[in-house]
Amino acid sequence: MNRTRAVVGLGAAILVLVAAIALVPVARAANPIKIGFGMALTGGLAGNGQGALLAMQIWKDDVNKAGGLLGRPVELIYYDDQTNPSTIPGIYTKLLDVDKVDLVVSGYGTNLIAPAMPLIMERKLLFMGLFGLNNNEKYKYSRYFQISPGGPQSALSFSDAFFEAAARQNPKPKNVALVGDDAEFPQNALVGAREHVKRLGFQTVYDKTYPPNTVDYTPIARAIKATNPDVVFIASYPPGSTGMILAAQEVGLEPKLFGGGMVGLHFTSLLTKLGPKLNGIVDYGFWVPEPTMKFPGIDAFLQKYQPAAAKAGVDPLGYYLPPWAYANMQVLAKAIEATKGLDQAKLADYIHANEFDTIVGKVKFGSDGEWEKGRMILIQFQGIKGNDIEQFKHPGRQVIIYPDQYKSGNLIYPYAAARK
């Protein structure tokens, strides 16, 4: 009896041992790679932030369907930063110390990246930035990378195409008005714009900023009109972009070139509501559905994004930020697979040394973490009729006029001609 019990006990122990050995790799495989970030899910930048989050979730699903990274599933851990920079240090501290994430990436936008930088640098972490303008200019932190295609001097390159297009006109315009929001991104954009004005020999006739909660833009438009500028460069967030467009049309401000750095005009909600009022406006861009921008994978991404976005109530077209949020994670994924680990230094070295194929084209970073060579595009809204959303899915509405490599049409000049 005792012998039988001993045999049964030994057998059970062996079974438990075998099961434990067998289950260890399973447990490891199920141990996800945690990627943490704050994201603007409420507040002023939430329209973009929610679209970016959706893109990152699509990326996560794509990766996990293909077997994960390093054989482990990917998990995203995120918190709403409320578009409030003061929440950022707390969010990233929690992600690192409480949630124990393996990697962190940034939320959306310059103002939300800046407050994370000291913590990231102190802990020597890799940091993939999503649309930051000049965040690393002063830090020169070697493990920071930023996906928007501004190039090595992003503040300059942001408005480079706009002023180059102005300088190409014959006769060359002379007077320039500069105006923008009192916020970090527009201020950086205006710094770059002033450099271009100086470099290209334009004369500044108006250079002022306005508070972000301005209600009436007509006095600003009228003051600009009084200086009789040939070119009006505007660096604005969505309320300012809408306000300046409507005010300019109400007071009859009609320079030869109008626009430049107006955030929000690429959002579906404003595209469709402003409709024909956008015709003739020239604005920066990152990706638009023109034939010259059909990179491998972009159509497949949009086919997944657009139905999901319609369901989630976020930007249904998703041309502005979502492809870049997805591409940012593609870069990170490639680096993890190539270095076969999560070592922050090795990942950063790999990203510095290699070029990446993404849905927004080939990406190669320079020493400061910005794109090695800028690829900002300049678009002009043309031929918009009515407020139908479908027209914006086809080429010819947001025509790329610069740079030549991606050009899909010609600038209609002056602004008044394009408005007819």
Added chain:
Amino acid sequence: MFSWDLLANAVVAGLLLGGFYAAVSLGIGLVFGLLDIANIAQPAFLVLGAYMSFVLNEVWGIDPIVTGVLLTPVFYLIGAVVYRVYYGSFERRGDEGLRGLVFFFGILFILEVSLSLKFGVDYRLVQAEYIGRSIEIAGVGIAFRYLIPCVMGIAMTATLYLFLSRTFYGRAIMAVSQDQGALRLMGANPVQIKTIAFGIGIAAASLAGALLITITPVVPSTDRDYIGRMFAITVLGGMGSIGGTLAAGVILGVIESLMATFFGPSWAPAVSFGILLLVLAVRPAGLFGR
């Protein structure tokens, strides 16, 4: 850069903006100024009114101002219910101080989050024939999307003024802010009178919301931009003074417009609030306060 033409345009633009500011602040003038209820959630009802106008404009193409007027009875009822809950939970027990403030903060956050969940956080704008159009009279440009809210703001002020000064319920609202005991002796129920006043305040906010969305795109968090402005106008005009609210709105509007035209828009908030502080130093009850 000074010119008489610019000055005239700046003053007219400021007057138009002031009319809109008055429309936005009337409700808080009534609720905070007369009833002494610090309804922090007032701007959230402003934004809720804007979204309701957006929905009806989007679905049936109804003009946002018409929508705003049509929805005032609905918002009146909402306001009446909110006040009854506030009264039953806090005011009746004498807990209206800090707890009442927290209650209204709660309503503000609930409304903001509900709008975010229902409509997302995209900027919402309405379509109307007059948006983006203007007329010019003697060299002075007048944009319709400011003219209409201004006219509505003046009409709302005049209506409320006449209601408060010429009707039984209006006089009772004025009385409830001064002496509730005396009001009871006159046969009026202070709670019922306050319910009516609160309902009117919320209805005014919803109508102002319809005006707001004709001027600028709106997101659920737009309310945060208006909290300070609404209370500043009410305090500057004088607590409980409906005409004072219009005057204060116009003063702030004209200052903002003049600063934006001649000195740079960035100066506008600093100068506006500087004047508010100056006025309060000289007249602590506000311009028309008693």
